[in-house]
């Protein structure tokens with residue numbers, strides 16, 4: 001993956017670029033729709049340049065290419081130098097002529113920046129047209145005039161949002177993406193267990209300290225989030241700083257105008273990548289649906305519960321939930337899924353709902369669809385009461 005965010009960041013880091021710059025690099029890399037920007041001629045290297053310019057206007061990243069060519073790029077050795085000539089890597093920058101070179105580079109970047117900005121606004125315009133079209137048709141033909149609930153999938157960068165959206169749409173009972181694929185490739189339709197059809201909208205990954213200068217570029221995502229009926233917050237449970245990433249996302253959501261009340265009542269958490277946090281044997285058992293993994297006690301019940309099929313109890317020390325049938329045997333997956341009704345009760349009490357998932361292994365996807373179902377039912381019943 002020569003142009004992936006990870007490898008580019010690694011290269012930058014290897015060459016001594018400071019962390020804030022790599023954060024900018026990754027932020028810019030994640031400015032969706034980068035694919036479209038790339039298609040339209042924006043190179044990743046330009047984005048990194050832009051990052052450098054935006055973050056520290058007085059500093060530049062210079063890259064020595066393999067053939068000794070100086071420029072901006074990723075195939076060579078990078079050194080961060082200040083405009084005054086103090087090299088962070090111990091190497092100085094020749095002043096005098098260097099000043100001119102920096103000015104020249106700045107101008108080049110400024111030109112690229114304006115190109116990027118106009119491309120982004122074009123992309124925004126296209127996406128908003130798509131959204132309008134989606135609302136207009138909005139499968140209203142299919143649903144007799146009702147518009148479909150929109151679930152915005154948000155989360156820290158690399159949490160697995162896109163993977164989860166694909167996995168959910170694959171696992172859904174019936175998927176018809178033809179209408180949307182042409183309108184907006186980042187939206188998938190999914191049918192919940194009750195038969196309710198929803199739209200899942202994949203968004204860009206958030207990172208800490210969202211720089212305000214770039215909020216404009218995030219508008220496409222922000223608009224999806226603001227319009228959404230439910231926010232599905234995907235968290236990489238295997239990340240060492242998962243809690244920090246979670247808080248960073250909540251903070252960004254608040255900053256872009258999502259009310260505290262919505263964050264409490266219209267947000268579902270998918271603690272993704274559980275396959276990386278548990279041993280393989282537990283996963284196997286999970287797939288047999290006899291035991292469900294719990295990341296913490298809030299994922300499941302506060303005490304043992306039962307439904308018509310069996311008893312659910314949790315072993316907090318092992319982070320597991322046991323599901324035994326009344327006759328002492330194992331519960332089948334569809335029997336286990338009945339416990340979602342109990343989760344529904346939790347939702348009515350206004351608790352944040354968390355589901356452990358693995359987009360890669362398919363763990364917890366049905367649970368998540370059930371939770372979404374319950375959530376939307378609860379929301380629509382509240383609307384009716386109002």
Ligand SMILES: Nc1nc2c(ncn2[C@@H]2O[C@H](COP(=O)(O)OP(=O)(O)OP(=O)(O)O)[C@@H](O)[C@H]2O)c(=O)[nH]1
Nearest residue numbers: 157158159160161162163204205272273358359360
């Ligand atoms: N082990 C494991 N890897 C996962 C899981 N979900 C996603 N990944 C991997 O995590 C990486 C990031 O996944 P994406 O789906 O692109 O993450 P994202 O949140 O959409 O990332 P951005 O859109 O770039 O912010 C990929 O390499 C995925 O294969 C999971 O459940 N388990």
Ligand SMILES: [Mg+2]
Nearest residue numbers: 161162202203
């Ligand atoms: Mg993604």
